[in-house]
Structure formats: structure tokens, C-alpha cells
Amino acid sequence: MFRRLFLWLMLSATLLFSAGCAERSKATDRKRMAVVISTLNNPWFVLLAESAKARAEELGYEAVIFDSQNNSSKETEHFDNIIAAGYGAILFNPTDADGSVVNVKRAKEAEIPVFCMDREINARDVATCQILSDNYSGCVAIGKEFVRTVGREGNYAELLGLVGDNNTWNRSRGFHTVVDRFSGLKMVAQQSADFDRNTAMMVMESILQAHGDLVGVFCGNDAMAMGAYQAILAAGKADKIKIFGFDGERDVLNAIRDGKIVATGMQSPVLMARTAAEFAHRYLTGDQNFPKKIPIAVQAVTRSNVDQYNE
Amino acid sequence: MKKAIKAIAWCVAVVIILALSLKVERLDERTTAEFDPTEQVEHFWNESLPSLLVGDRVVGVDLFCQELKNNRQLLIDRYGLTLGIGAPYSLLVGGEFMVAEVGEELTTLRTETGALFLMRTAYIFGNTVREASGAFSIDDYENTMDFNSIASELNDRVVERIVAPATNLLQAGNSLRVVGALDLTPKGPADEVFELIPLSIQPCE
Numbered sequence: 396m397f398r399r400l401f402l403w404l405m406l407s408a409t410l411l412f413s414a415g416c417a418e419r420s421k422a423t424d425r426k427r428m429a430v431v432i433s434t435l436n437n438p439w440f441v442l443l444a445e446s447a448k449a450r451a452e453e454l455g456y457e458a459v460i461f462d463s464q465n466n467s468s469k470e471t472e473h474f475d476n477i478i479a480a481g482y483g484a485i486l487f488n489p490t491d492a493d494g495s496v497v498n499v500k501r502a503k504e505a506e507i508p509v510f511c512m513d514r515e516i517n518a519r520d521v522a523t524c525q526i527l528s529d530n531y532s533g534c535v536a537i538g539k540e541f542v543r544t545v546g547r548e549g550n551y552a553e554l555l556g557l558v559g560d561n562n563t564w565n566r567s568r569g570f571h572t573v574v575d576r577f578s579g580l581k582m583v584a585q586q587s588a589d590f591d592r593n594t595a596m597m598v599m600e601s602i603l604q605a606h607g608d609l610v611g612v613f614c615g616n617d618a619m620a621m622g623a624y625q626a627i628l629a630a631g632k633a634d635k636i637k638i639f640g641f642d643g644e645r646d647v648l649n650a651i652r653d654g655k656i657v658a659t660g661m662q663s664p665v666l667m668a669r670t671a672a673e674f675a676h677r678y679l680t681g682d683q684n685f686p687k688k689i690p691i692a693v694q695a696v697t698r699s700n701v702d703q704y705n706e
Numbered sequence: 707m708k709k710a711i712k713a714i715a716w717c718v719a720v721v722i723i724l725a726l727s728l729k730v731e732r733l734d735e736r737t738t739a740e741f742d743p744t745e746q747v748e749h750f751w752n753e754s755l756p757s758l759l760v761g762d763r764v765v766g767v768d769l770f771c772q773e774l775k776n777n778r779q780l781l782i783d784r785y786g787l788t789l790g791i792g793a794p795y796s797l798l799v800g801g802e803f804m805v806a807e808v809g810e811e812l813t814t815l816r817t818e819t820g821a822l823f824l825m826r827t828a829y830i831f832g833n834t835v836r837e838a839s840g841a842f843s844i845d846d847y848e849n850t851m852d853f854n855s856i857a858s859e860l861n862d863r864v865v866e867r868i869v870a871p872a873t874n875l876l877q878a879g880n881s882l883r884v885v886g887a888l889d890l891t892p893k894g895p896a897d898e899v900f901e902l903i904p905l906s907i908q909p910c911e
Contacts, residue, residue, distance in 0.1 A: 492849065517849050529790060531854040535831045561849055568851060572858055573831050666791065687845040692792030 533693025534569025549610030595622030767801030
């Protein structure tokens with residue numbers, strides 16, 4: 396009787412011990428990094444994702460890219476899977492400044508560090524570090540270029556990105572900090588085109604129907620600038636309406652060289668992605684002391700300096 | 707008849723529910739964040755700025771010009787403050803200048819040794835003043851929009867409280883003691899002409 400009881404106890408203890416070990420090894424599977432990206436339907440974000448993955452792999456980690464398709468629920472599903480699979484760190488490009496906070500909180504509770512790339516979340520103490528483009532300063536520079544190019548008078552339009560993304564508003568604010576000082580410059584249309592080229596083309600077409608006298612359009616990213624250019628070209632106003640973008644995509648750099656687009660803000664997706672992967676590596680190897688936010692400078696690119704940005 | 711009334715009642719109910727569940731917000735109002743930078747900037751302006759302008763964070767203009775030729779990195783290491791990666795270093799420079807030329811946005815200042823500075827007196831943008839002050843940290847703000855509104859508020863104050871009261875001093879030939887903020891990059895020509903954002907403009911005794 397006692398022998399049987401002893402055997403049962405031993406068996407239970409062994410099972411509990413192995414379960415504990417499995418749980419621990421799951422929680423400390425530090426050789427894998429998850430790269431969660433808001434959308435892979437935009438070459439800029441593809442570059443961000445691939446650069447993060449490549450740097451993580453160089454540092455000896457297995458890295459997997461998850462596409463949130465600009466959908467917060469999809470992003471939550473990814474976080475569920477990443478937490479369940481016990482990844483060591485998350486290199487994260489959020490879909491929404493407010494909506495993504497809860498996902499980062501859950502990862503933190505699961506003791507998985509999260510390093511935000513490019514897009515910010517509206518919380519200070521949740522992500523381990525946020526590596527962000529200095530969108531505001533970049534768009535201050537674009538705003539100055541706008542006034543220099545179109546002058547101090549005229550009607551203009553603005554195409555905003557995703558309304559829930561802080562980058563959208565930081566860019567818009569940076570631009571308006573400058574342009575709003577010139578009372579002769581009047582914004583006659585401000586519409587969201589979700590950072591999307593096709594949407595921007597449609598939005599611009601409708602703006603042009605109501606406002607044919609624009610002197611310029613400021614677009615919150617380069618994809619929208621290219622969409623706006625297509626609409627403006629089709630309306631036969633390419634020589635009258637000056638277009639400004641933001642991101643530093645190759646298409647737009649070529650368009651700046653060709654005089655189709657006036658300026659863009661050169662972000663550094665590769666630098667942001669590599670920094671995030673390197674910080675995650677530092678964290679996983681014992682250094683857990685990071686600033687909460689690190690802005691990365693954005694340079695204004697115009698025809699006068701575009702050749703510095705060859706490939 | 708009864709069916710029609712029922713259908714209308716349903717439609718009205720659905721419309722009411724939809725109307726109550728939607729919050730329509732103008733895009734331009736969406737940019738107006740709740741954060742108000744005025745209190746923090748006012749505190750800095752009254753409590754910290756006066757001592758900052760006479761403290762050892764200010765590099766004398768002659769030393770600045772000398773080290774610009776000899777050791778730019780020393781200026782950056784000793785006096786420069788920067789935000790994140792890749793941004794210029796912002797620092798405070800002060801000394802005596804003669805007004806060489808007065809423009810709409812920029813006033814040209816000349817030092818005794820002949821170095822030129824462009825003092826910005828209108829359309830002040832960017833983070834130079836905020837960063838040079840060293841008084842504000844990005845980590846203290848919920849989001850970068852709030853942090854950026856500090857920079858904007860500081861720039862506005864420079865125009866209102868520093869430049870406007872000194873307008874009568876800005877005449878060619880006048881000697882002024884100016885302390886201001888400027889941006890310095892690690893690489894640049896030795897004869898670079900810097901834009902100086904004034905934080906104090908006083909007549910020389």
C-alpha cells in the first residue's frame with residue numbers, strides 16, 4: 396500500500412518537474428525573435444521587416460516575420476501566438492498608437508521585451524524601447540521646402556496617413572508648424588488616404604475636382620505622393636501642382652530626380668530595424684538599460700541633394 | 707399597415723443606435739492633443755532659463771569660433787546636446803556682436819574677430835532651443851507629439867519675449883550681447899555661417 400503510494404508520489408513529482416522544466420525552457424527560448432510588421436503591402440515596411448530579420452539572424456537568432464495587414468485583431472493574434480510560442484523578443488511595428496498598447500502589455504507580462512520600430516505606441520513604460528523616426532523635425536524641413544517652392548500664397552491640400560497612427564500627426568504637425576505661419580497659404584482639403592497609393596490617387600482625383608487651383612500637396616508618405624502624382628498627371632496639372640512626400644522610397648527619389656516630386660523626408664528603416672535587433676540582442680544577453688525612446692533623424696531630400704542618396 | 711409601422715420603428719431604432727455609437731471628429735481637431743505645453747515652458751522660462759544663460763553650459767563665441775577650426779568634436783563633446791541618432795548637436799553660444807545687417811527674418815551679427823552669425827528673428831522652427839536647453843527629456847512624455855509641442859512653444863516665446871522687445875536694438879552698427887542656441891554637426895566647413903536663435907539680447911554697456 397505504502398509502496399504504491401510512494402510510486403504514485405514519485406511519478407507525480409517527476410511529471411510536475413518535467414512540466415516545470417518545459418514551461419521554463421519555453422519562457423526562456425531566447426534564440427528566437429519575432430518581427431511583427433503593420434503591413435507588408437508597402438515596400439518601405441517590407442524593407443523594415445527584412446532588415447530586422449536579417450540583423451537578428453546575423454546575431455544568431457531565428458527570426459520570423461508576422462504581417463498584421465494593418466489590422467489590430469490580426470496583430471493581437473500574432474502576439475497570442477508569439478507569447479504562446481515563447482519567443483525571446485519582439486521587434487514591433489505597431490498598427491495603432493493606442494490599440495497596440497494592450498498587445499505590448501501582454502508581451503511584457505509574459506516577460507518578452509518589445510522594441511518598437513518606426514511607429515510609436517501611446518504608453519511610456521510598456522515597450523522596452525521605441526526606436527522612431529523624428530517625423531516632426533523631418534516635416535519641419537519639408538514644410539520649409541514647401542514654402543520655398545510654392546511661395547507664400549496659394550491653396551494647397553494635405554493627404555494624411557492612418558488616423559490612428561502618431562506618425563500621421565507628427566508629420567502633419569511638423570509641416571503645419573511652418574506652413575501655418577504664412578497666412579497666404581490656405582489648406583483647402585485635408586483627407587486621409589491611409590498611407591496607401593491607390594487610395595491617395597482616388598482621394599486626390601476627388602480633391603482636384605473641387606479645387607483645381609492647388610499650388611501644392613503635402614502627402615504623409617511617399618506611397619501617397621506617388622498616388623497623388625498619378626492623379627495630378629492624369630488631370631494635366633503636373634507642372635502646376637508641387638508634390639511633397641515622406642519616407643525616402645526609391646520610386647520617389649527617382650521622381651525627385653525627374654522633377655515630378657519636389658521633396659521627401661529620408662527615413663532610415665534599415666538603421667531603425669538594425670538598432671531594434673541589436674537592442675533586443677543586448678537585452679537578451681543581460682543589458683536591460685535602454686532609453687524609452689530614440690528618435691532617428693530624418694533628412695529632407697530635394698533635387699539639390701538627391702544624388703547623395705543613391706541606393 | 708402594422709408591418710410598415712414595425713419596419714419604420716426598427717429603422718428609427720437602428721438609426722438612433724448608429725448615431726449614438728458613432729463619434730464624428732473633424733480631422734483638423736484630431737490634431738489638437740490634450741497636452742498643454744505652456745505650463746512646463748513657463749516654468750522653464752522663469753525658473754531655469756535665467757541661470758542657464760549665465761552658466762557654464764554657454765560657450766563663449768570666441769572660443770566657439772576658435773574650436774570650430776581646431777577641434778569641432780571638442781565643442782560637441784563638451785557643450786553639445788542631441789536627440790536620438792543622426793540629429794545635429796544643439797548648444798548655447800554667447801558673447802558680444804556688432805549688428806552688420808538687419809533682414810526680415812535674419813539679422814547678421816559680426817564678432818570682433820570678424821566671424822559672422824545669422825540671428826533668426828522670425829519663423830523659428832525645429833528643436834534647437836529645446837535641445838540646447840537640456841531641460842526636456844523625450845522619456846518624460848507620453849508621446850512624441852507632446853514633446854514636439856514643447857519645441858514649438860519655446861520657439862513662439864523666443865519671438866514674443868526675446869525678439870519683439872529687442873526690435874529697437876536691431877540696427878546696423880549697434881553692439882549687442884547675445885546668447886543663443888545653434889545646431890552643430892560633426893562635419894562641416896570651417897567657415898560655416900551658423901543660424902543663432904536668440905535667448906537673450908542685451909545692449910553692450
